[in-house]
Amino acid sequence: MAMSFEWPWQYRFPPFFTLQPNVDTRQKQLAAWCSLVLSFCRLHKQSSMTVMEAQESPLFNNVKLQRSKGHLFLLPDSSLKYLWRKAEGRQQTEGKLPVESIQIVLEELRKKGNLEWLDKSKSSFLIMWRRPEEWGKLIYQWVSRSGQNNSVFTLYELTNGEDTEDEEFHGLDEATLLRALQALQQEHKAEIITVSDGRGVKFF
Amino acid sequence: MDRFVWTSGLLEINETLVIQQRGVRIYDGEEKIKFDAGTLLLSTHRLIWRDQKNHECCMAILLSQIVFIEEQAAGIGKSAKIVVHLHPAPPNKEPGPFQSSKNSYIKLSFKEHGQIEPGRIRAVGIVGIERKLEEKRKETDKNISEAFEDLSKLMIKAKEMVELSKSIANKIKDKQGDITEDETIRFKSYLLSMGIANPVTRETYGSGTQYHMQLAKQLAGILQVPLELLSPEDLVNACKMLEALKLPLRLRVFDSGVMVIELQSHKEEEMVASALETVSEKGSLTSEEFAKLVGMSVLLAKERLLLAEKMGHLCRDDSVEGLRFYPNLFMTQS
Numbered sequence: 014m015a016m017s018f019e020w021p022w023q024y025r026f027p028p029f030f031t032l033q034p035n036v037d038t039r040q041k042q043l044a045a046w047c048s049l050v051l052s053f054c055r056l057h058k059q060s061s062m063t064v065m066e067a068q069e070s071p072l073f074n075n076v077k078l079q080r081s082k083g084h085l086f087l088l089p090d091s092s093l094k095y096l097w098r099k100a101e102g103r104q105q106t107e108g109k110l111p112v113e114s115i116q117i118v119l120e121e122l123r124k125k126g127n128l129e130w131l132d133k134s135k136s137s138f139l140i141m142w143r144r145p146e147e148w149g150k151l152i153y154q155w156v157s158r159s160g161q162n163n164s165v166f167t168l169y170e171l172t173n174g175e176d177t178e179d180e181e182f183h184g185l186d187e188a189t190l191l192r193a194l195q196a197l198q199q200e201h202k203a204e205i206i207t208v209s210d211g212r213g214v215k216f217f
Numbered sequence: 218m219d220r221f222v223w224t225s226g227l228l229e230i231n232e233t234l235v236i237q238q239r240g241v242r243i244y245d246g247e248e249k250i251k252f253d254a255g256t257l258l259l260s261t262h263r264l265i266w267r268d269q270k271n272h273e274c275c276m277a278i279l280l281s282q283i284v285f286i287e288e289q290a291a292g293i294g295k296s297a298k299i300v301v302h303l304h305p306a307p308p309n310k311e312p313g314p315f316q317s318s319k320n321s322y323i324k325l326s327f328k329e330h331g332q333i334e335p336g337r338i339r340a341v342g343i344v345g346i347e348r349k350l351e352e353k354r355k356e357t358d359k360n361i362s363e364a365f366e367d368l369s370k371l372m373i374k375a376k377e378m379v380e381l382s383k384s385i386a387n388k389i390k391d392k393q394g395d396i397t398e399d400e401t402i403r404f405k406s407y408l409l410s411m412g413i414a415n416p417v418t419r420e421t422y423g424s425g426t427q428y429h430m431q432l433a434k435q436l437a438g439i440l441q442v443p444l445e446l447l448s449p450e451d452l453v454n455a456c457k458m459l460e461a462l463k464l465p466l467r468l469r470v471f472d473s474g475v476m477v478i479e480l481q482s483h484k485e486e487e488m489v490a491s492a493l494e495t496v497s498e499k500g501s502l503t504s505e506e507f508a509k510l511v512g513m514s515v516l517l518a519k520e521r522l523l524l525a526e527k528m529g530h531l532c533r534d535d536s537v538e539g540l541r542f543y544p545n546l547f548m549t550q551s
Binding site: 023038 | 501526527529532533534535536538541543545546547548550
């Protein structure tokens with residue numbers, strides 16, 4: 014099950030870790046960040062995270078980022094000197110997206126519907142690589158396909174039942190599932206109910 | 218006292234009487250003279266004194282001859298006086314009571330009650346003074362327009378120079394033919410006529426204070442031509458008008474506020490394309506690295522890179538290592 018995560022080319026591009034001032038460039042940069050966060054969280058089956066965790070995660074830290082071969086340094090006596098960092102002449106530095114920029118990426122995800130803050134102080138969040146509405150649609154499609162409208166399910170059955178093993182939403186975390194069902198509820202396609210040992214849902 | 222001229226005392230056309238006072242004595246400077254009792258008349262044009270005993274003895278000075286007037290307070294045994302300071306008499310003056318006088322002022326004292334307030338003479342005299350000021354103003358205007366004539370001639374010459382340098386620059390760029398000796402001589406003669414015997418270029422002096430010192434000296438030489446004092450503010454304001462006046466130079470203000478003067482023909486945007494090439498070749502560059510490579514000041518190098526970023530050709534990497542520019546792969550890669 015463990016796959017090596019394939020980082021996108023941007024992850025090795027130093028400017029990726031600086032919030033770009035050019036608006037058009039920034040748009041592209043943020044889109045790339047959002048995509049990276051979602052695919053990273055999907056692979057690692059991470060449905061929620063704290064901002065602290067995010068800061069420390071390899072997601073926003075490329076410890077092996079290479080910047081340049083050499084560097085021009087301005088010395089105190091105002092003379093310019095070309096210095097090399099390591100023996101190989103390759104400079105190993107860190108690519109670290111500053112926390113303010115991380116916040117901007119998270120806000121972008123929230124606007125797109127892929128992120129929800131779990132507390133008022135915005136210290137932890139729910140991350141959904143598919144938006145709740147999209148999950149709701151998939152679930153409802155399966156319900157209709159299998160002719161199970163007007164059936165009642167427990168939440169557990171939906172995500173962990175045998176019948177759903179082949180479905181994408183199999184193994185979905187409860188928080189996301191709930192939001193998916195809430196979306197369906199809004200469309201009057203489902204109703205969240207209380208069952209014997211927790212919650213369940215009735216589909217229409 | 219030699220400023221006075223004999224007069225009939227009759228007022229001219231357009232001349233009106235403002236005020237008159239009897240019992241006025243005239244002094245030549247500090248000296249008492251025979252004109253000790255007369256009627257002083259102030260008109261719109263002149264100060265007239267007529268002898269009370271001998272009406273035929275009547276003299277006047279033009280108000281425009283008055284420089285200024287002051288009051289002298291009364292003392293013990295001394296009456297209050299008005300001191301009237303005068304301009305020198307014109308050479309072609311009409312005859313008057315005195316051919317010459319060593320004094321450039323007269324005094325008026327008033328025996329009878331009241332005296333003409335100096336203010337009234339002053340007020341009327343101001344008209345004369347204002348007339349003189351107007352003349353002076355007209356002369357100054359003339360001087361300024363002559364000076365600007367020089368400046369516009371200078372600008373025309375600058376335009377010719379620019380045309381020539383453009384053609385030379387193109388030849389270098391297209392590697393088309395040699396720069397003829399004639400062109401070289403023409404170019405050098407233009408520079409000489411502007412007072413630049415040995416043109417300063419970055420090659421000769423490199424970047425840095427030496428370059429700026431030499432440039433400043435040459436600038437001082439050029440700017441001395443029609444003007445004496447020029448504040449930096451005025452220079453900037455003048456430069457702001459360059460484009461509007463369709464002169465061959467223009468002022469360019471970068472987003473950061475940095476101002477440069479460039480040739481109208483200079484296309485910074487085109488320079489940006491070549492900057493992108495340079496950065497791409499090296500992978501990434503800082504402003505200092507770029508400046509050194511291209512041979513320009515770090516300040517202008519930064520402005521060019523920032524412009525390239527603004528235009529979307531470059532993007533930045535801002536870290537503890539410093540500010541570094543990369544080709545904008547965000548836009549070019551899928």
